[in-house]
Amino acid sequence: MGVGLPSHTENLRRNLNLYLELSKRLKKRGKLILLICLAGICLSAVIAYLIPPIYRSSTLILVQQQRVPTSYVQSPISVDLGERLRTLTTQIMSRARLERIIGKFELYGPTKNPKDLERKVERMRQAINVQVKGEDTFRIYFGHRSPETAKRATEELAHLFIEENLRDRAQQAMSTSEFLDGELDDFKKQLEAQEAALREYKESHLGVLPEQQTANLRALDRFQSQYQANAEALQGARDRKAGIEGQLSKESEGNAVMVPSEPQLELMRAELADKRAQLTDKHPDVRMLTRKIGEMERKLAELRKSGSQSESANDPYMRSVLDKLERVNREIAQLESEQQALTDNIAKFQRRIESLPSVEEKLTLLTRDYETTRANYQALLNKKFEARLSMNLEKKQKDDAFKVLDPPYLPASPASPRRDLIILVGTLVSMALGLGVAFTLESLDTTIRSAADLGSLSGAPVLAVIPHLRKANTDETEVQEEQATA
Amino acid sequence: MSLPPQDRLQCDVFASSPEEPIRAVPTLLLAPNQIPLELVMLKESGSPAAEQYRLLAHALEKNQAKQVGLTIAVSSAVDGEGKTLTALNLAFALAESRVQRVLLCDVDFRGGCVTQALGLGNLPGITDVLTGQRPVNEVLRRVEKNLAVLPSGTPMSSPVGLLRSPAWRQLTDSVRGHFHFVVLDCPPLCMAEDMSVIDDVIDNILLVVRAGVSRQEMVRDALARIVPRKLVGFVLNDVVDTGKQYRSYKREP
Numbered sequence A: 001m002g003v004g005l006p007s008h009t010e011n012l013r014r015n016l017n018l019y020l021e022l023s024k025r026l027k028k029r030g031k032l033i034l035l036i037c038l039a040g041i042c043l044s045a046v047i048a049y050l051i052p053p054i055y056r057s058s059t060l061i062l063v064q065q066q067r068v069p070t071s072y073v074q075s076p077i078s079v080d081l082g083e084r085l086r087t088l089t090t091q092i093m094s095r096a097r098l099e100r101i102i103g104k105f106e107l108y109g110p111t112k113n114p115k116d117l118e119r120k121v122e123r124m125r126q127a128i129n130v131q132v133k134g135e136d137t138f139r140i141y142f143g144h145r146s147p148e149t150a151k152r153a154t155e156e157l158a159h160l161f162i163e164e165n166l167r168d169r170a171q172q173a174m175s176t177s178e179f180l181d182g183e184l185d186d187f188k189k190q191l192e193a194q195e196a197a198l199r200e201y202k203e204s205h206l207g208v209l210p211e212q213q214t215a216n217l218r219a220l221d222r223f224q225s226q227y228q229a230n231a232e233a234l235q236g237a238r239d240r241k242a243g244i245e246g247q248l249s250k251e252s253e254g255n256a257v258m259v260p261s262e263p264q265l266e267l268m269r270a271e272l273a274d275k276r277a278q279l280t281d282k283h284p285d286v287r288m289l290t291r292k293i294g295e296m297e298r299k300l301a302e303l304r305k306s307g308s309q310s311e312s313a314n315d316p317y318m319r320s321v322l323d324k325l326e327r328v329n330r331e332i333a334q335l336e337s338e339q340q341a342l343t344d345n346i347a348k349f350q351r352r353i354e355s356l357p358s359v360e361e362k363l364t365l366l367t368r369d370y371e372t373t374r375a376n377y378q379a380l381l382n383k384k385f386e387a388r389l390s391m392n393l394e395k396k397q398k399d400d401a402f403k404v405l406d407p408p409y410l411p412a413s414p415a416s417p418r419r420d421l422i423i424l425v426g427t428l429v430s431m432a433l434g435l436g437v438a439f440t441l442e443s444l445d446t447t448i449r450s451a452a453d454l455g456s457l458s459g460a461p462v463l464a465v466i467p468h469l470r471k472a473n474t475d476e477t478e479v480q481e482e483q484a485t486a
Numbered sequence B: 001m002s003l004p005p006q007d008r009l010q011c012d013v014f015a016s017s018p019e020e021p022i023r024a025v026p027t028l029l030l031a032p033n034q035i036p037l038e039l040v041m042l043k044e045s046g047s048p049a050a051e052q053y054r055l056l057a058h059a060l061e062k063n064q065a066k067q068v069g070l071t072i073a074v075s076s077a078v079d080g081e082g083k084t085l086t087a088l089n090l091a092f093a094l095a096e097s098r099v100q101r102v103l104l105c106d107v108d109f110r111g112g113c114v115t116q117a118l119g120l121g122n123l124p125g126i127t128d129v130l131t132g133q134r135p136v137n138e139v140l141r142r143v144e145k146n147l148a149v150l151p152s153g154t155p156m157s158s159p160v161g162l163l164r165s166p167a168w169r170q171l172t173d174s175v176r177g178h179f180h181f182v183v184l185d186c187p188p189l190c191m192a193e194d195m196s197v198i199d200d201v202i203d204n205i206l207l208v209v210r211a212g213v214s215r216q217e218m219v220r221d222a223l224a225r226i227v228p229r230k231l232v233g234f235v236l237n238d239v240v241d242t243g244k245q246y247r248s249y250k251r252e253p
Helices: A008-028 A030-050 A082-094 A097-104 A114-128 A147-204 A212-257 A264-279 A285-304 A318-355 A356-400 A419-444 A450-456 B005-010 B048-063 B083-095 B126-130 B166-178 B216-224
Strands: A054-063 A128-133 A137-144 A402-406 A462-467 B071-074 B102-106 B147-150 B181-185 B204-210 B231-239
Touching: A008 A212, A008 A419, A054 A147, A082 A097, A082 A128, A082 A147, A082 B181, A097 A114, A097 A419, A114 A128, A114 B048, A137 A147, A147 A356, A147 A402, A212 A318, A212 A356, A264 A285, A264 A318, A318 A356, A450 A462, A450 B166, A450 B216, A450 B231, A462 B048, B048 B071, B048 B083, B048 B204, B048 B231, B071 B083, B083 B102, B083 B147, B083 B181, B083 B231, B126 B166, B126 B231, B204 B216
Parallel strands: A462 B231, B071 B181, B071 B204, B102 B147, B102 B181, B204 B231
Antiparallel strands: A054 A137, A054 A402, A128 A137
């Protein structure tokens, strides 16, 4: 008798039997399941009723929008309600404020020490809830053990919110204004500095400024034409002088004596210098001229000593020629000094004209910066003006920014704990637990309880199923004896 | 059959044929109030339990291929599952017809309690025979006309040596030659190795399992220790709530 492979239906039947067995066994454990269930229900009921009830009061607040249209005056505050509320909530949930409320209503019993207070503050924070409802309303919730206190604390919180909001807005407007003031100051300083720089530059570059350009050009023109005229006159004078000298030399050659005079000496010296520049000292012309100069100097010295006029000087014709020569020489000298002056002037004005581009550039730069700064400053001034307007608007609107739509009510029934829910959940959980425990116990139980269990172990048949026999008792009325002795 | 000469003369059992009733063997007198209630074949022979034992006996008889010496080993995984009681009841059921000779051997040498179950306390038995202290006919006891009992005898802690001795072979050979059925009350499979040693003597193995007590792992372990083809079936013992069909069938007079 070996172990055979069970067919599919056998398997099914076996499974069915298994489930039947299991349910039978679970019935066996019925008491256990019931016990766990009841225990669970009791426990959840106890918990439900032990948890202290919390009453919740709430109030609905409307956020009124600005009444003067924003095209006239921009509100300085951000309009996003959610964000504003978050900020406000954080501010209101600050320790100082909550501590005050806790103290005023004695919310959580007497305070023993600072750590205690901290805990209370935290507890209160947990009990407060602020929710945005719709576009422009929000609701404040507060839960507490006593309904009266819940209501009053909610009122207080609503007040706080309203106050805080106003203060917030005023402060925001003010700080905007202060900020703008600060910026304006900075700009003003900058503006003044730039103005000064510009002025300095203009002063230090007087004459070279772009606006003086035409004057400079005209002056240059004038000088140049003057120079031209001067050059012509100089040339004419030099020509005349050459003519006179020619006359003189003709005369002196006739006399074979040259009249010693200072101008003559000067002429000869100039000539010598010219010649020297072109020829060497050994040149005959140069030597002759040097000798002549030497003679003339001696004569001049003699004349001076004696103090008498030379004879040639008494010659009226010679004297007139000499006079003419002197005049021409004087003229030439004057013209030459004029020429020098003109050359200087021309150079000066040319320099002025040349340096114009760089000055112009620098000036443009300075001016542009200045203009920019001025424009910014102006813009800022405008903003400040606007800010002041909106600050005033805020002040006027003060009373209507937040409005209580729905004042806090006295809660009639507790918001938590949800007793019915706790008990229901408790029941379900304990039922599941009971079943789970029973099921686990059954699964873990590998004792053999029926012929079917044996069937799964081996293919050998169960030849006999002996029922449970009662233990021996004294009652022997049922004994049938077959105490045969054959 | 090499029993000592004096035994051969006095051992009437082994001289007579199996069809004859057992004679010249000391009889066990069973005191009714000392027999436990579980020996239903004696105490409540009309009960459903007794019927089950009869069914069992019948199933085993049907299995019988040979004439004499069908050796049925009754064992279980661990102790306390009801081997001894099953062996006893089975032996009585087999002997009920009064036709065939049945021998109940207590092979649990460490602490067999067949004789205790019969309310007779400790009696000398197989161990004493194998150690040579007693002859066989002194320890063999008759209970019914065709039912004899071989107690285990003096308890031994390690009987494996005895079981390997030639004396055991002689005993079993002669016993199987003169009884139709030999029911062996064996030690628990998982707790002793004896079974594997006497395996060659056994024709059928009956495994007793106690409902609500035996665990599947233990039964599996026991099954692993026996030769599978010799396992003839299980006996499920001590079943609570067997359902309506097992109510006793009795007509009120």
